[in-house]
Amino acid sequence: MTNWHPEIPEGQGPLYLRLADRISEDIATGTLAAGSKLPPQRDLAYDLGVTVGTIGRAYATIRQRGLVSGEVGRGTFVLGSAPTAPLAEDSKPDLDRDSSQPAAAPPSGSEGPSWVQAAMMVPKDIAFSGTRISVPAPEAIRFDSTSAPEIGQAAVIGPLVAEISQEKPHEIASYTRSVPDSWRQAGRKWLARSGWQPPEGSIVPTTGAQAAIMSIIAATTAPGDQIAFEDLTYSSISRGSALTGRRPVQVARDDEGPLPDDLARVCAQKHPKVLFVMPTMHNPTLGLMGQRRREEIAAVARQNNLWIIEDEVYGSLRDTDLAPFAFLVPERTFHVGSLSKSVTAGVRGGWVSSPLSHAQRVYTAHKMLTGGVSFLLSELSARLVLSGAADEFRGKIRDEIAARHELVRHYLRGHDLIASPDSPFLWLKVPEPWLSGTFKAAAASAGVLIDDEDEFKSGRSGTVYHRVRIGVTNPLTREETAKGLGILQSLLADNGACYDSFE
Incomplete structure (x- = not known):
């Protein structure tokens, strides 16, 4: 047990965040050495005069940052800032080991968190991290994913894959250097909604929605440019944009989505180049943006020369007559959809309907960032859509x-x-x-x-x-x-x- 006793920094913001920042700082400076055990939450709460909940949330935050490991019944331990040496092949944890068998004993003299946990932890870097467990236990019930449920897709996909393999052996063996018209037609069919259909020439097939969105960001912005996000959103995109040197800025929201007045304020003060929205089914709040709000956001976008990324991955599950942004402001909207939530996630089928001025740029950016689409998966996605199976x-x-x-x-x-x-x-x-x-x-x-x-x-x-x-x-x-x-x-x-x- 360490004799460490922190002081919560003065300032604004929740107590738990300020305490988490202080703990992070003490770990970075070596005040809390690797292997140190933090005080029990109840003891530290008493010493600092705060609630146990405040301490619990601070500990949860530094755990999410990858700085500590928590073991039920043992406590919370500081992890090393980086592995001291690569693991020898025969000392790496066996992730396929039968969980009913006892784990291998740790090396003699080891202290603090278990050697398996320490070996599997990655040095913390906010650009690469989220709040999810990176290597979940195989028996865990995964309520942290929203991929399409298994309903027998393999019975249809298997014969289609065999059919493609027989008909297109050369294309499967080589790189994909062109986009068949059928892939674009599939994208036009899948993305169409509420009386709107993507125009000819606007479709870019992609390796899923996230690759599509990052390609759009690469095609429309440069490092240092700012991108507007609702303060609550699918944050993998904001983290991904920060990783590529873009700067996320927050826009206040309500149950329908971004507040137009606050978006206008952010545009006037920070001049973002792109706005990311999920208008038909917001993640995580399930919010649906009404027609008037869509029109107000479209007006702000036009006034401020703002690109819109319209993420409709979840929207494909919801019936609505509301006009998409791609209909309201087609000259500045990138409409994104995929098969991951409503058909099957493993096929990685996705499409962008781009403003005609930028379709080739998005295609090129996607190829440069991802190496290009897989012929097999893209052809499979197109056949699923065009056959009606999707x-x-x-x-x-x-x-x-x-x-x-x-x-x-x-x-x-x-x-x-x-x-x-x-x-x-x-x-x-x-x-x-x-x-x-x-x-x-x-x-x-x-x-x-x-x-x-x-x-x-x-x-x-x-x-x-x-x-x-x-x-x-x-x-x-x-x-x-x-x-x-x-x-x-x-x-x-x-x-x-x-x-x-x-x-």
Whole structure:
């Protein structure tokens, strides 16, 4: 046990963040050495005169930053800033080992966190990190993913792959150097909605939606340029843009999306080049942007020469008559869709409908960033769409999502949650005295992985929602889904009486 005793820095912002920053600083300067055990949360709370919840959230934050490891029953230990030497091949952890067999003993004289945990930790770098467990236990119930559920896609995909292999052996063996017209037609069909269809020549096939969005950012901005995000959003894009030298800026939002007045203020003060939005099904709040709000945002974009990235990956699951931004401001909207949520994630099929002025630039940027699309996967995606199989899968997946929401209603009734039978996730408010980070840690200790609110913040924010996102589509069966929801139900009923033990 270390004799370390921190002082919470003065200033603005939540106490837990200021304390987390102080702990991070002490680790960086060596005041807290690798292997040091931090004080128990209850003891430190007493010493500092704050609540146990404040300490719990600070510890959760530094754990998410990759600076410490927490072991139930043992405590919280400081990790090394970097591995001292590569592991010898025969000393690397066997991730395929039967979990029923005892683990290998640690090297003699080892202290602090287990050698397996320490070896698997990656040095913290905010640009490369999120709040998710990087190497989850294989038996964990994954409510931290929203990929399309398994409904028998392989029975259709297998014969299609065989068919493509027989018909196009040379194309499969070589690099993809051109885009067949059928791939573009598939993109036009899949992205069409609410009476709008992408124009001829606007479609760029991509390796999924995230690669598409990063390619758009590369094609429309330069390092140092600013990109506007809602303060709560799919933060992998904001982190990815920061990794490439762009600077994310936050725009205030409400239940419909970005506030037009605040977007106008941000444009006037910071001059962002791009706005990223999810208008039809916002992740994680499930929000739907109304027509008037869309028109107001479109007007701000025109006035400020702002590109719009319209992410409709989840929107493909929701029926709506609302006109997309690609219809309202086609000259400055990049409309993005994929098969990952409504057909199958493993095929990595995606498309962009680009302003005609930038379609070739997006295609080139995607090729330079990713090496180009896979012929097999792109051809497979196109055939799924053009044959009608993708629409059939989408219908079955929507039925499966609705069935799993019946389980949600059973296990989580009475709790404050935002849910919809067409959404692969829900947005749950945790009751007092839970914090989203400590509830996530408790769920992980019980074998269920969920996302806390920090996973979706595009930057530092003083806004606290006390909510977690729970995805219901990744478990293989409804039975597994029910099991995970039952575990969360028990944690919620426990009312967090002992959550400070989840170090």
